[in-house]
Amino acid sequence: MAIAPRLEVRQSQSLVMTPQLMQAIKLLQLSNLDLVAYVDAELERNPLLERGEGDDGGAPEGGEGGTSESGAPESGDAEPANAEGADWVDAQIEREPGAIADKLDADFGNVYQDDTPSGTQDPGALAGDPWQQGGGRGAASGEGYNLESFVAEDVSLSDHLGEQMALLITDPAERVIARNLIDNLDEAGYLRADISEVAERLGAEPAQVESVLERLQTLEPTGVFARDLAECLSLQLKEKDRYDPAMAALLANIELLAKRDIAALKRLCGVDDEDLAEMIGEIRALNPRPGSTFGNVLVQPMVPDVIVRPGADGGWSIELNSDNLPKVLVNQTYYATVQKTTRNETEKAYLTDCLQTANWLVKSLDQRARTILKVATEIVRQQDAFLTHGVQHLRPLNLRTVADAIGMHESTVSRVTSNKYMATTRGIFEFKYFFTSxxxxxxxxxxxxxxxxxxxxxxxxxxxxxxxxxxxxxxxxxxxxxxxxxxxxxxxxxxxxxxxxxxxxxxxxxxx
Incomplete structure (x- = not known):
């Protein structure tokens, strides 16, 4: 056989991660609050999307037929959704020539086995003019702006201390040192920086930094700028004029208090049982985390994605919490109207892209809801004894068991169980709670x-x-x-x- 260059044509099949498929995978692992933020951003960006009936945004204005809605499957039974939930993928072939959707399994995990980082839409990107953002239906009816749109600003620990520092320290150089020390506080109010390192970084003397620190330790809340627990408690006791030698000895050996070594504490402090009990009571009344009252982290409420109730037949009724699922519509009527007024290929391409993106978002939300319901149903089936009798009957369970039972990949089950919660008769549990070794x-x-x-x-x-x-x-x-x-x-x-x-x-x- 002669060796020579030649051209050959080969036909093969491969799986390609399209932007739409990546969007579906990303939506699958978002929590309810992150999903709402993502959908809100899409509603602002895509003119063909509208809120569905019953959603917080009110009724749509798109008119009649030609709209499609995304929401929870209307099934309250314990049986998982049927396998035809992936028909929406095949339906795109007619509208999108050349699409590879027919090559993709309805199971997201089969096409992408590696976990992808969670993509969360920044809620801050949705912030706009509060006068318009809060208007809604109230503004349209002449009621003026919505007062609920204005949220009280939380005062951080850094701002609270900065206001006091400005009154306490007037020297510009010392203010720079004080600001640096404030910036090195953790959320509990403890100083997590070495004095010598701060002095070297600012080009100051360690004695000057120590002097500034002593004055900052007099600020409210009492106990901030402490470098350990004993110093934090001693600052609070000094303010109450209760820092005597016996109390100093107790704080110096506070690890013995954690070990409940009462005999050694009485010997080191030189007090009897009654005095030691009184001293321990005073310490317990103190705040070991003085800065925790100033929260900088937004605490999100835990909203269940799935509700499990006892069924009439003795089993369990499993349904999605549809009240917290965003519902969106694709306004085909508006699309048809605008399409007639397009003037060039750029406008047509933009309108077509908006329609495709809107359709994929609606179908992705629907598939997400069906997948969550399918996984939740299998978890309930596996952990029926726990729901009936309690935690002592919790069965060992892993992702592979659930994945094999419902015909999905482990990575898909892993994404579904992330940031998802189930409300049962025994409380609200994260999906991952049911997976134990x-x-x-x-x-x-x-x-x-x-x-x-x-x-x-x-x-x-x-x-x-x-x-x-x-x-x-x-x-x-x-x-x-x-x-x-x-x-x-x-x-x-x-x-x-x-x-x-x-x-x-x-x-x-x-x-x-």
Missing amino acids: AIASSQGGDAHSAEAVRHRIRQMIDQESPDAILSDDTLVSMLKEAGIDIARRTVAKYRESLRIPSSVQRRREKKG
Whole structure:
């Protein structure tokens, strides 16, 4: 066979990550609040999108037929949505010649197995003129602006201290030092910077930085600018004029207080039981995190994505929390009207792109809702004993088990379980709560869930007698008698994760 260059034509199939598919994957892992922010941004950007009926934005104005709506599947049964939820992908082929949608599985994970970073729309990008943003229907009806659009500004710890510092320190050089120290505070109000490093960075003397720090420690709230817990508590005690030698000795050995070593504390402080109990009571009344009252982090409420209720047939009724799902419409009537007035190819291309983007967003939201419902249904089926009897009956579960049961990839299940919550008769739980590791059974039966074993350890310790404190070795023996094969180091790890002190500390505490 002669070796020579030649041209060959080969036909092959491959999977390509289109922008629409990437959008669908990103929407799948967003929480409800992030999803609302993303949809709000799309509503502002795309003129063909409108809010659906029942959404917070009010009724759409797009007229009649030709609109399609995204929302939760209208199913309250425990059965997962049918496999035809991916028909919307195939429907795009007729409208988009050359699309590769027919090559893609309805399961997002099958086309992209690696986890992608969560893409969250910045809510700040949605901020506009509050007079127009808050107007809504009120402004249209002549009621003026909406007062609810104005949110009170939270005062940060840095701003609060900066206002006081401006009155306390007048020297410009010392103000620079003070501002630098304020910027080095953590959220609890502790100073996380070394004095010598600050002095070297600012070109000042360490004694001058220390002098500025001493004055800053007099600011409110009392206890800020402390470098450790003992200093934070001592600043608060000095303000109350309760910092005597005995209290200083107690704070110097505060680690013994954490260990409940009362005998050693009485010896070091030179006080009796009554005085020591009074001193400990004063310390407990102090605030170990004085800066925590000034929050800079926006706390988002935990809104369930799925609601699980007891069914009439003895099973469980599973439905999406549709009240928190954004509903959007594609206004085909407006599209047809505007299309007739396009003047050049640029305008036609822009309008076509808006229509395609709107259609994909609507279908992606619908597929997201169906996928969440399908995963939630399988979780409920696997953890039926937990919902019926409690945490002791929580089964060990992993992503592969759920993925194989519903015919999806593990990465898809992982995205669905991120930032999603389920409301049950036993409370609101994150989806990931139901996925726990397995602990082997010593009697050859079913494995035990790690969360169930933690609950059993807590119950054993809560029921122990003050005269018979359970050590980790004793807990291991009791668990093995109950059919749980577990190592001592695992028991110690679970106990520490539950913030339960050791048997020595518990014995001192209960005797004291």
